[in-house]
Amino acid sequence: MEGEDIVRILITGGTIDKEYNPLTGELIFSKSHLSNMLSQVRCNVRFVSEEVMLKDSLEMKDEDREEILKKCTSSGETRIIVTHGTDTMVETARFLGKGVKGKTVVLVGAMIPYAFGASDALFNLGCAFSAVQTLQPDVYITMNGRIFLWSDVKKNRGSGEFEELTGQKTS
Amino acid sequence: MEGEDIVRILITGGTIDKEYNPLTGELIFSKSHLSNMLSQVRCNVRFVSEEVMLKDSLEMKDEDREEILKKCTSSGETRIIVTHGTDTMVETARFLGKGVKGKTVVLVGAMIPYAFGASDALFNLGCAFSAVQTLQPDVYITMNGRIFLWSDVKKNRGSGEFEELTGQKTS
Amino acid sequence: MEGEDIVRILITGGTIDKEYNPLTGELIFSKSHLSNMLSQVRCNVRFVSEEVMLKDSLEMKDEDREEILKKCTSSGETRIIVTHGTDTMVETARFLGKGVKGKTVVLVGAMIPYAFGASDALFNLGCAFSAVQTLQPDVYITMNGRIFLWSDVKKNRGSGEFEELTGQKTS
Amino acid sequence: MEGEDIVRILITGGTIDKEYNPLTGELIFSKSHLSNMLSQVRCNVRFVSEEVMLKDSLEMKDEDREEILKKCTSSGETRIIVTHGTDTMVETARFLGKGVKGKTVVLVGAMIPYAFGASDALFNLGCAFSAVQTLQPDVYITMNGRIFLWSDVKKNRGSGEFEELTGQKTS
Numbered sequence: 001m002e003g004e005d006i007v008r009i010l011i012t013g014g015t016i017d018k019e020y021n022p023l024t025g026e027l028i029f030s031k032s033h034l035s036n037m038l039s040q041v042r043c044n045v046r047f048v049s050e051e052v053m054l055k056d057s058l059e060m061k062d063e064d065r066e067e068i069l070k071k072c073t074s075s076g077e078t079r080i081i082v083t084h085g086t087d088t089m090v091e092t093a094r095f096l097g098k099g100v101k102g103k104t105v106v107l108v109g110a111m112i113p114y115a116f117g118a119s120d121a122l123f124n125l126g127c128a129f130s131a132v133q134t135l136q137p138d139v140y141i142t143m144n145g146r147i148f149l150w151s152d153v154k155k156n157r158g159s160g161e162f163e164e165l166t167g168q169k170t171s
Numbered sequence: 172m173e174g175e176d177i178v179r180i181l182i183t184g185g186t187i188d189k190e191y192n193p194l195t196g197e198l199i200f201s202k203s204h205l206s207n208m209l210s211q212v213r214c215n216v217r218f219v220s221e222e223v224m225l226k227d228s229l230e231m232k233d234e235d236r237e238e239i240l241k242k243c244t245s246s247g248e249t250r251i252i253v254t255h256g257t258d259t260m261v262e263t264a265r266f267l268g269k270g271v272k273g274k275t276v277v278l279v280g281a282m283i284p285y286a287f288g289a290s291d292a293l294f295n296l297g298c299a300f301s302a303v304q305t306l307q308p309d310v311y312i313t314m315n316g317r318i319f320l321w322s323d324v325k326k327n328r329g330s331g332e333f334e335e336l337t338g339q340k341t342s
Numbered sequence: 343m344e345g346e347d348i349v350r351i352l353i354t355g356g357t358i359d360k361e362y363n364p365l366t367g368e369l370i371f372s373k374s375h376l377s378n379m380l381s382q383v384r385c386n387v388r389f390v391s392e393e394v395m396l397k398d399s400l401e402m403k404d405e406d407r408e409e410i411l412k413k414c415t416s417s418g419e420t421r422i423i424v425t426h427g428t429d430t431m432v433e434t435a436r437f438l439g440k441g442v443k444g445k446t447v448v449l450v451g452a453m454i455p456y457a458f459g460a461s462d463a464l465f466n467l468g469c470a471f472s473a474v475q476t477l478q479p480d481v482y483i484t485m486n487g488r489i490f491l492w493s494d495v496k497k498n499r500g501s502g503e504f505e506e507l508t509g510q511k512t513s
Numbered sequence: 514m515e516g517e518d519i520v521r522i523l524i525t526g527g528t529i530d531k532e533y534n535p536l537t538g539e540l541i542f543s544k545s546h547l548s549n550m551l552s553q554v555r556c557n558v559r560f561v562s563e564e565v566m567l568k569d570s571l572e573m574k575d576e577d578r579e580e581i582l583k584k585c586t587s588s589g590e591t592r593i594i595v596t597h598g599t600d601t602m603v604e605t606a607r608f609l610g611k612g613v614k615g616k617t618v619v620l621v622g623a624m625i626p627y628a629f630g631a632s633d634a635l636f637n638l639g640c641a642f643s644a645v646q647t648l649q650p651d652v653y654i655t656m657n658g659r660i661f662l663w664s665d666v667k668k669n670r671g672s673g674e675f676e677e678l679t680g681q682k683t684s
Contacts, residue, residue: 015364015367020454020455020458022357022453022454022502023499023500023501023502025357025369027367037294038316040289040290040291040294041290041291041294041295041315041316042282042291042315042331042332043294043315043316044315044316044317044332044333045315045316045317111213111364111365112362112364113362115458115459115460116362116457116458116459117288117457117458117459117460117630118211118457118459119211119212120211120212120213122293122294122297123208123211123212123214123293123294123296123297123300124212124297125294125297126293126294126295126296126297126298126299126300126301126316127297127298127300127301128297128301129294129297129298129301129316130297130298130299130300130301130302130305130313130316130318131301131305133317133318134301134302134305134306134318135305142301144212144213144214144215144216145209145212145214145215145216145297145300145301146215146216146304147301147304147305157365158365159365160213160364160365161213161215162215186535186538191625191626191629193528193624193625193673194670194671194673196528196540198538282535282536283533283535284533286629286630286631287533287628287629287630288459288628288629288630288631289628289630328536330536331535331536379636380658382631382632382633382636383632383633383636383637383657383658384624384633384657384673384674385636385657385658386657386658386659386674386675387657387658387659453555459630460553461553461554462553462554462555464635464636464639465550465553465554465556465635465636465638465639465642466554466639467636467639468635468636468637468638468639468640468641468642468643468658469639469640469642469643470639470643471636471639471640471643471658472639472640472641472642472643472644472647472655472658472660473643473647475659475660476643476644476647476648476660477647484643486554486555486556486557486558487551487554487556487557487558487639487642487643488557488558488646489643489646489647502555503555503557504557
């Protein structure tokens with residue numbers, strides 16, 4: 001089908017896209033850095049990106065997740081990357097896992113903003129690009145170099161890392 | 172089998188690991204940056220890395236490729252990433268493709284050294300980590316966000332990007 | 343006198359030395375980056391550095407300023423750089439200006455942490471190194487590429503930049 | 514006089530402004546990064562910059578140095594920074610030292626390109642900004658955090674650092 005070769009990227013915010021505001025000392029959103037990131041790494045995958053929102057995922061509400069779900073189900077593309085805050089990435093993954101069928105959706109974020117230099121953002125985005133092109137239709141999270149099915153993942157708040165629920169690796 | 176969960180990384184050199192020598196103005200090898208890279212991105216995949224050589228791939232000879240092949244076939248791990256220069260990455264991929272069976276091998280490099288800041292190194296490495304965990308046993312190259320089978324890839328020297336031989340996408 | 347050729351660097355904290363804690367999303371102090379900074383820029387000035395404290399300057403109290411003053415007056419070196427937060431740098435400069443005689447003291451900080459990559463830290467530190475070697479004994483602040491006497495400077499909190507009190511340039 | 518408060522920056526090239534060309538593996542000039550640099554560090558000094566040339570200083574000829582001299586003598590500004598390659602910075606400094614009167618001219622460069630991230634460029638530029646505002650009219654070089662009079666400086670090619678001719682510090 002026509003939209004299949006193109007990867008759709010839904011930008012929703014998260015630390016990956018935050019910046020430092022020197023006047024207030026806080027981390028804020030200004031604009032997404034995604035196009036700079038993909039241009040810097042010479043990405044040659046055909047993609048279309050869309051800034052759905054720029055939110056810290058702790059501030060996401062049901063209607064935000066509904067909107068992301070709607071974008072997933074209505075898109076012509078069957079390969080979708082969702083950039084997202086890590087704090088409630090699991091919640092959104094579960095919501096999408098129940099509602100999206102026949103598409104490969106990969107949620108990804110970062111612990112350090114891309115704008116900060118020594119970041120995990122580009123590595124994670126690479127994991128997502130690869131995963132979205134190779135995995136069977138379903139909803140996944142990729143963080144820390146690993147891939148998790150939406151139904152078997154949690155964020156370990158102590159370490160800041162993502163793990164299976166069960167302790168048994170699914171990848 | 173025992174070695175299967177662990178990813179083995181064979182370091183062979185290439186631009187990804189080069190550094191700038193300010194006294195001569197040349198790009199040189201000093202030591203691999205791989206462990207810094209994986210620590211920076213908080214990679215939580217169990218891996219073992221081995222510095223096989225640190226060569227510009229234009230300087231690789233048959234015996235170098237033989238050595239890389241030997242490392243692949245003799246390793247207990249069935250998931251292997253090979254960091255490699257981009258100039259003759261295709262040659263090495265073909266050599267390994269013919270000689271390695273029953274393992275998923277992914278060759279990866281970079282056009283800009285990791286040490287230079289605005290690099291494609293981490294994104295490409297992320298692609299490789301994801302690919303090596305999801306793809307069927309065979310030999311692949313990942314560059315520019317894409318994945319290529321060893322038997323259907325070439326480097327476009329004009330653009331510096333990797334493409335299929337045939338023009339038909341295999342991923 | 344013996345200590346004169348050597349520049350003493352008193353580290354007191356400030357944004358210049360802050361780091362991002364990905365687990366909490368906050369900016370914290372871990373260790374000073376000063377020696378990495380001077381090594382990165384191949385600084386060939388003989389110096390000795392001392393970590394007096396690592397504080398956000400909004401949290402400095404009288405006894406902290408007393409301690410910095412004491413370090414200045416008791417040092418054998420007559421050229422002293424003080425790295426300091428920008429929020430109350432003017433207060434500390436005035437305190438030192440009244441209490442330090444016969445030495446060239448330059449206070450410097452940054453609006454963006456050195457650790458964040460696209461920072462003003464190194465530029466400002468360069469301004470300070472130059473100033474401390476060329477200026478007559480007194481107490482100064484350097485920020486935004488400019489040099490201010492301790493008695494004629496304020497921080498414009500709206501713009502985050504330093505200016506003279508009077509509007510008349512003294513340098 | 515009118516032009517005096519403004520600092521004039523004459524851009525002539527050198528490693529400070531080089532970039533890495535991933536297709537050839539060479540360092541090249543594309544455009545000067547000076548305005549990005551001064552904007553990044555929030556420089557609040559009034560300046561005007563002019564790209565005189567973008568050359569590796571090993572390729573400078575008499576007519577290039579004549580041109581730089583002419584720019585210095587004809588400028589209304591009495592405070593001039595010259596960004597320059599380090600290899601023949603001493604030669605240009607001597608040429609300007611003999612020909613420029615009544616102005617403070619500071620030559621500065623870098624051992625690592627600004628574009629490479631972990632660079633000395635911004636620190637050196639900070640030293641130059643400070644020096645040009647504090648030093649008596651004459652011609653100087655600033656590198657490695659130090660300031661040298663044009664008549665007492667050489668580049669130590671072994672270490673890549675600048676030193677006095679005599680071994681006696683002039684600053």
